[in-house]
Amino acid sequence: MAYSPLTEQLMEALQVLPGVGSRSAERMTLHLLERDREGGQMLSQALQRALDGVMHCARCRVLTEQAVCELCQNDDRDHSRLCVVETPQDREAIEVSGGYLGDYFVLQGHLSPIDGIGPDELGVPLLLERVKSGDIEEVILATNASMEGEATAHYLTEQLQPLKVVVSRIARGIPVGSEFGRIDSHSLSQALQDRKPLGFEHD
């Protein structure tokens, strides 16, 4: 069955979305054109406005309508510390935890040569430039504890070490309130490896 040329074009365009194949695109197209043209207008306008107005923050790479995002502009933050995360969601999770008041750098992914994602795609040159500018004393690598996250952290450590900056990796391990029996053995062994000495204060 053939659809009209513009209908076909819309079906094809929708397939740029991740996880949307020809069947889903067909369903979405027919829904918009047959059942919800108002919704379609809203979608089309929101998409165009976002494409025109949203860019990457020049300092942390998060999506923003400003050249530099609000968090990076906030002078109550400790701009000498930079926490490197994979995604804006990771940044949000750390923010919600309330335990960190420094700046962030969002890679928007991790190293994945198979998918063509290398240092340039992750903004590594911008990160190194920012560290070289001299205001940063510590870079905290908070990439995921997955294999790709570890590989990315390892690569960044190699790049950052010559720059006379403290490079640290977040400790991983046992979630607060959990029992040993319920933790996977990898997390448990990481927790043991990343142990910290308990400081007894002697006056």
Ligand code: ZN
């Ligand atoms: Zn920013």
